[in-house]
Amino acid sequence: MLRKINGFEIEADIRELNAAVARHFEWSNQLIATLLFSDKPDRSMTDTESHLHCSFSKWLNISLGFGHQQITGLHAVEETHAGMHAAMHSLLKSVQSGNSERTLLDAYFSAQRDFLAAVERYKAALVEMRSHHDTLTGLPLRQQLYEQFSQLKENSRRNQAHLYLTLLDVDGFREINDKHGHVYGDAVLRELGSYLLFAIRNEEKAYRFGGEEFIIIHECENDAAFLQRWLK
Numbered sequence: 078m079l080r081k082i083n084g085f086e087i088e089a090d091i092r093e094l095n096a097a098v099a100r101h102f103e104w105s106n107q108l109i110a111t112l113l114f115s116d117k118p119d120r121s122m123t124d125t126e127s128h129l130h131c132s133f134s135k136w137l138n139i140s141l142g143f144g145h146q147q148i149t150g151l152h153a154v155e156e157t158h159a160g161m162h163a164a165m166h167s168l169l170k171s172v173q174s175g176n177s178e179r180t181l182l183d184a185y186f187s188a189q190r191d192f193l194a195a196v197e198r199y200k201a202a203l204v205e206m207r208s209h210h211d212t213l214t215g216l217p218l219r220q221q222l223y224e225q226f227s228q229l230k231e232n233s234r235r236n237q238a239h240l241y242l243t244l245l246d247v248d249g250f251r252e253i254n255d256k257h258g259h260v261y262g263d264a265v266l267r268e269l270g271s272y273l274l275f276a277i278r279n280e281e282k283a284y285r286f287g288g289e290e291f292i293i294i295h296e297c298e299n300d301a302a303f304l305q306r307w308l309k
Contacts, residue, residue: 083217083274084210090140091203097136098196104131105189108165112172122169128162150199157192164188211285213263214270222284222292229282229294238296241303245269247289 104121111118121131128134137155164185171181209221217225233240247265254262266289273283273291282294297303 083215084207084212085215087203087207087210091200091207093136093139094196094200094203097133098193100132104133108169112169118169122165125166127166128159131162133158149202150195153195154192154199157188157195161185161188161192211270213267214285215274216270216283216285216291219284219286219292222282222286222294225282226294229296232280233296236296238298239303241295241297243293243295243307244286245291245293250289 108118108122110116111122121127124130137158140151141155164181164187168181168185171178209224210217230240247269250262250265253265266285269291270283270285273293277283277293280296284292284294286292295303295306297306
């Protein structure tokens with residue numbers, strides 16, 4: 078089942094990711110102060126699963142909960158984040174025991190680089206996905222339909238269902254633009270796009286095909302189920 082991910086959501090995710098990384102840098106600064114001046118470490122440093130307690134984990138849990146693991150690289154971010162915390166935990170224990178080891182510091186720096194590289198790869202995947210979405214409606218563009226259609230067919234075959242296509246064309250749209258201007262025309266398209274994002278099911282996909290044309294891909298057991306879907 079493919080989750081509905083739209084351009085608006087991707088844009089928000091990029092902003093939230095940047096904020097989460099910035100907070101993690103603040104956490105790293107706090108760690109340095111703790112190591113240098115023997116400050117009392119908090120749970121995000123001392124717990125054996127400290128990666129579950131830092132501020133970045135909140136963003137990660139939300140993203141995983143929303144089903145964003147289908148976006149390339151999120152699991153790598155999760156794994157390298159946990160690895161960085163594990164390296165930090167070993168380093169902190171070494172310092173507290175009075176037997177500091179340079180190799181543990183190098184391991185932490187290496188794990189931190191791996192984490193930041195994974196974040197950058199994930200962000201690049203988000204930016205690439207955003208480029209395939211319509212900035213006005215938030216819906217994926219026709220190129221996404223072409224790229225995803227084989228996977229949609231495979232999913233329907235695996236679910237023992239059939240694919241159905243609905244083409245929506247806004248009647249009188251040219252008259253709206255001519256009479257009220259393109260600002261009003263854009264408002265109509267934006268509202269329709271928002272409605273489609275809200276109304277379609279998780280197993281359905283909506284696309285802005287071009288101009289005032291929209292396509293919805295449905296997965297239904299048979300013709301009767303498809304008709305019933307529209308009657309609802």
